[in-house]
Amino acid sequence: MAPPRNRRPGFSRRAQYSLFAGYVVAVAGSLVGAVLLALSTLDPVAFAALRASVAEVSTPLSSGLAGIGRGIGSIPSGIGSYFAVHDQNAALRKQLAAQHALFLRARSLSYENRRLLALLQVRERISEPVVTARLVSSSASSTRRVAVLNAGSWQGVASGQPVRGPEGLIGRVLETGPNSARVLLLTDPESVVPVRRTRDGIPALATGRGDGLIDVKSVALTATDFGPGDVFVTSGIGGIYPPDVPVARVLHRGRDASIARAFTQADTVDYALVQRAFIPPAPPIPVPTPAPKPVAAPRPPKKKP
CATH class of the missing domain: 1.20.5 (Single alpha-helices involved in coiled-coils or other helix-helix interfaces)
Incomplete structure (x- = not known):
């Protein structure tokens, strides 16, 4: 049924008061708005x-x-x-x-x-520091990656000694003078460092590429997967480099080989620490086993007369 057109409130006083109040509020609001508009203009x-x-x-x-x-x-x-x-x-x-x-x-x-260790009386051989010196220059554009150290033979620096920085390994001493030395950096193609992966001990070799990066190649007998973020440290095998020195972090995923970046960049290092070449522990001396003594044959009993 359609609603009636007559919307008058009828005889309900409450409806009449509500309608009247609505009109009053609307008129008052309009007047206040007009006054404020005039006031803002004038x-x-x-x-x-x-x-x-x-x-x-x-x-x-x-x-x-x-x-x-x-x-x-x-x-x-x-x-x-x-x-x-x-x-x-x-x-x-x-x-x-x-x-x-x-x-x-x-x-x-x-x-x-x-x-x-105390029972076996094992003595750990740790490479002793020789001198702390400044890296005064390093080659960045040449195919050879070397740096110059402002310490030489007069300070006890010798060829073959490892050089490390605050973040990790830098390289090894290539040749020395009286007060200077040339350091072969990890990124040089002639640099080969035995390393191991920290999370599982997988052995590998870190070889310089000549372009500021390092090739990490596995030497394990089984296939090895390298993932981004894998950290490699020195293994101590072969001497020269002491074990557990940070070397490089892998950049890309690879199988049996991958590209890594060295922790220490020579052009950002002010001071470096020269250490004595690491001497791996000597293999145990075999103890000769004494030969068993021959057992004498028993004598026959003497006959009584």
């Missing part, structure tokens, strides 16, 4: 003062209402954060318990290692 200074006064009065109220709105709106996120923090706390407690178990195991292994 007297901008007075209008600006009035606007500032209204803003001062309404700011606390609007701030309170905004705070109430933010508080109501943050209730769902707060509930979600509570459950998320509870789950994260449980996961962290579990991880802490696992790390504590690993810590106890590592401490036990460290104690056992020290005890065995």
Whole structure:
């Protein structure tokens, strides 16, 4: 049924008052708007003062209402954060318990290692530092990658000694003078360093490319996959370089070979440490096994007369 066209409130006084109040508010709003428009046009200074006064009065109220709105709106996120923090706390407690178990195991292994070393009287051979000197120059455009050290034979520097910086290995001394020495950098094609991968001990060889990078080639009997971020340190095999000195980090994925970047760049290093050549521990001397003594044959018993 269609609604009647007559929308008069009839005899309901409440409806009449509501309609009258609506008219009054509309007329009053129109008058106030007209007055403010005229005031802003005729007297901008007075209008600006009035606007500032209204803003001062309404700011606390609007701030309170905004705070109430933010508080109501943050209730769902707060509930979600509570459950998320509870789950994260449980996961962290579990991880802490696992790390504590690993810590106890590592401490036990460290104690056992020290005890065995003391029992076997094993002496670790660590390369002693010779001198700390400044790298005064390095070749960046030549095919040979060498640097000049401002220390030489008068300071105890000798050919073949390893040179390292704060971040890792730089190279080895190539030749010396009285107060200077030439250092063969890791990136030189003539540089070959025995290395191993830190996460699993896979042996490899780090060879310079001549372009500022290093080729890392596996020498393991099985196929080896290299991934970006693999770290290689010196293995100590063959002498010269002490073990566990950072050498390079792999840049690209490869199989049995990959390209890496040295941790230490000679053109960014001010001072370098020259060490004595590393001497690997000598193989154990075999102890001769004494030959067994021949067993004498038993004598026959004497006959009585």
